[in-house]
Amino acid sequence: MILLKNGKNSKNEYMSLLIKGSKIDKIFRQKEEVDYIKDGIQVIELNGKLILPGIIDPHTHMRDPGFTMKEDFIAGSRACAKGGITTFIDMPNTNPPTVTHESLLQKKILAKQKSIVNYGFHFGGSRSGNVNEIKKVVKNKLASSVKIFLNVSTGDMLVEDNEILNNIFENSELVLVHAENEMIDKAAELAKKYKKKLYVCHISSKNEMERVIKYKKDSINNGYKIYAEVTPHHLFMNESNMVESEKSKKLLRMKPELKTRVDNEYLWNALINGYIDAIGTDHAPHLLEEKEKSTVFGIPGVETSLALMIDAYNKNKISINLIEKLMSTNIAKIFKLKNKGILEVGFDADITVVDTDYKWTVKNEHIESKCGWSPFENYELKGKNYMTIVNGSIVYIDGKFDMTVKGDDINEQRL
Numbered sequence: 001m002i003l004l005k006n007g008k009n010s011k012n013e014y015m016s017l018l019i020k021g022s023k024i025d026k027i028f029r030q031k032e033e034v035d036y037i038k039d040g041i042q043v044i045e046l047n048g049k050l051i052l053p054g055i056i057d058p059h060t061h062m063r064d065p066g067f068t069m070k071e072d073f074i075a076g077s078r079a080c081a082k083g084g085i086t087t088f089i090d091m092p093n094t095n096p097p098t099v100t101h102e103s104l105l106q107k108k109i110l111a112k113q114k115s116i117v118n119y120g121f122h123f124g125g126s127r128s129g130n131v132n133e134i135k136k137v138v139k140n141k142l143a144s145s146v147k148i149f150l151n152v153s154t155g156d157m158l159v160e161d162n163e164i165l166n167n168i169f170e171n172s173e174l175v176l177v178h179a180e181n182e183m184i185d186k187a188a189e190l191a192k193k194y195k196k197k198l199y200v201c202h203i204s205s206k207n208e209m210e211r212v213i214k215y216k217k218d219s220i221n222n223g224y225k226i227y228a229e230v231t232p233h234h235l236f237m238n239e240s241n242m243v244e245s246e247k248s249k250k251l252l253r254m255k256p257e258l259k260t261r262v263d264n265e266y267l268w269n270a271l272i273n274g275y276i277d278a279i280g281t282d283h284a285p286h287l288l289e290e291k292e293k294s295t296v297f298g299i300p301g302v303e304t305s306l307a308l309m310i311d312a313y314n315k316n317k318i319s320i321n322l323i324e325k326l327m328s329t330n331i332a333k334i335f336k337l338k339n340k341g342i343l344e345v346g347f348d349a350d351i352t353v354v355d356t357d358y359k360w361t362v363k364n365e366h367i368e369s370k371c372g373w374s375p376f377e378n379y380e381l382k383g384k385n386y387m388t389i390v391n392g393s394i395v396y397i398d399g400k401f402d403m404t405v406k407g408d409d410i411n412e413q414r415l
Contacts, residue, residue, distance in 0.1 A: 001025070002392070005034055007046035007353065009343065010324040015051055019349040022392040027345055046353060049386055052324055053343050054086025054118075054350030055306050056331040058144075059201060059229065059280030061298065062088070064110055066095025071285045071370045073114035076302070077407065079283075079368040080117045081396040083303040084385035086350040087117060087410055088283075089144050089335065092124030093157050099126040101136050104143060108409055116395045116403060117388070118350065120335070120410040122147040122176055127159045131167040138173060142411055144335045145199065146172040150183040152255055169194045174335070176201055180256050184208055188215040188226060195223040199334065202282050204234045204256035206266035213275050227277040227334055230267055232301060232308045233375060238264050247292070252375055254284065255297045268317065271326070278334065279326045281305045285371035299375045303367060308376065310356055310383025320356075337410050353387035360384050 002019040009015045016034040018026040018041075028034045057080065063071040080088050090107075092098035098107055104123060111119045123134065123143035137143050148159045148168055159165055169175055169190040174197040177187045184200060188211075191198035203209050212228045219226050233254065238261050242252045252258060270276050284298030309323045332341025339348045359382050364373045388396040393405045 001041045002389075002394070003034065003041050003043045004051060004351070004353065005043055005045050006031065007049050007051040009051055010320040012320070015343070017051065017343070017351070019351075019389070019392050022349055024343065024345055024347050024349050027343065044387070050320065050354040050356050051343065052084075052352045052354060053328045053332075053341050053347075054388070054390070055084045055327045055352050056087045056089075056337070056341065057085045057281050057283065057302055057305065058089045058278055058331050058335065059091065059231075059282050060088045060302065061091050061093065061282070061284040063285065064094065064114070065107065069370070070287055070290075073111045073119070075368060075370040076283070077115040077117045077119070078401060079300070079302045081388045081390070081401065082368050082385065084306040084352040084354065084388055085117060085302055086352060086388060086390050087119065087337070087340065087407075088302065089120040089122060089410070091122055092147055093149075097124050097126070097157055098122075099124040099130050099156070100133050101142075104137060108412075112406065112409065115407045116401070116405050117390050118407040118410050120144045120337075124148075124157055125159050125164070125168045126156050127161065127164065128156055129161075129164045129167070131164075131171055134168060134171050138171065144411060145174040145176045147176040148178075150177055150179045150187060152178070165190060169196055172196065174199060178202070178255070180204070181207060181211075184211045184215075188212075191224045191226060192219070192222055197225040197227070199227040199229065201229050201280065202231045202234065202256060203228055203267065203276075204231075205259045205263045209266055209270050209275070213270065216275060228270075228275060229278045229280045230271065230276050231280060231282045232305045233258065233282075233299060235264060235267055235271070236308055237375070250295070251291050251373070252299070253291075253295060253297050254282065254299050272318065272322075276326065278331050279305065279309065285369050287371055288373050300367070300369045300371050300373070301375075303369065304362060304374055304376050304379075306352070306354070307381050307384050308379075310354055311381040314356065314382040335410075338413060340410075349389055349392040351387075351389040352385060353389075354383060355386045356383045358382070358384040358386075
């Protein structure tokens with residue numbers, strides 16, 4: 001049993017938590033209720049630190065299998081734990097791509113062996129047509145969604161055939177899309193046609209956000225649902241960051257690309273006004289030598305996402321309550337993650353503890369990801385993850401890891 005003593009919740013109210021096994025056993029709202037120590041209870045004094053439901057990252061590329069020189073489930077899950085992420089959901093464009101039932105099962109085995117945080121998977125739609133595989137995965141609830149790429153992808157995952165697209169939407173419950181500009185319209189119209197749930201990944205511009213808002217309003221009375229995701233790099237960076245140095249021009253390349261300061265501001269306004277549902281990192285690491293040698297798209301993000309948002313809170317740009325919704329509660333609801341995303345008795349003890357006053361500077365030499373660098377290097381931030389608890393076990397606390405803890409498959413937990 002673990003007692004997290006004298007913390008605060010997202011509303012700045014007093015909170016202490018008693019963890020028993022893998023669950024939250026008791027919640028104390030008054031300080032005098034917990035002024036005791038019992039034998040067998042590990043007491044951790046928080047001194048007013050922020051207690052959040054575990055951060056959930058719905059958009060990662062852990063590169064495992066196939067590209068493990070860049071990242072794998074060991075290093076990637078360590079990076080998650082350090083950043084306060086208790087659950088990640090991984091994308092299908094690995095090698096082999098996750099477009100068959102068998103490839104998904106193999107990926108689950110790898111993650112079970114390696115990951116110290118909870119994990120889940122998005123299944124991929126294929127340009128060659130894999131609707132029978134999709135039916136099998138959806139029926140058995142083995143994946144969080146079906147992901148399709150409408151603009152760009154590697155290998156066999158860019159889907160352009162209209163018949164295949166119709167088949168994917170018809171036979172899926174929740175469809176994730178990499179859709180930029182007018183492709184957002186195409187995806188939304190398919191969601192509307194088949195009365196499905198659509199999740200638009202990494203919205204990067206005013207133009208794209210305006211399209212999503214239009215469909216959000218239209219969906220209210222038309223039997224479908226549309227969710228909007230934004231990444232930290234599209235909130236905190238723009239084209240001006242790319243021209244700061246020759247190195248930046250090579251490192252700060254991703255899909256979708258960075259846009260303008262005007263786009264940053266529009267996305268922030270959409271976020272504050274409730275049009276954005278989730279923050280996902282699109283954690284897509286490449287080694288520094290790869291980035292410097294040629295144009296490869298993707299940047300790491302799991303270690304800094306929460307810290308960037310807490311820093312924004314300290315600069316009065318966003319409330320802690322909204323951070324909690326965008327990085328945990330909403331995501332648990334969207335992907336139907338049972339007993340996650342809320343601090344309540346009986347819910348999973350997936351917990352993130354943050355020191356909102358801690359000042360630090362992002363440095364590449366401290367990055368846990370295999371890629372060994374961060375696009376936010378030298379950013380001076382106020383707020384940092386202090387402790388990460390997964391299924392009732394402390395996997396990270398104040399710079400130290402417990403690699404004996406293993407996470408669970410969130411999709412199998414749904415069964």
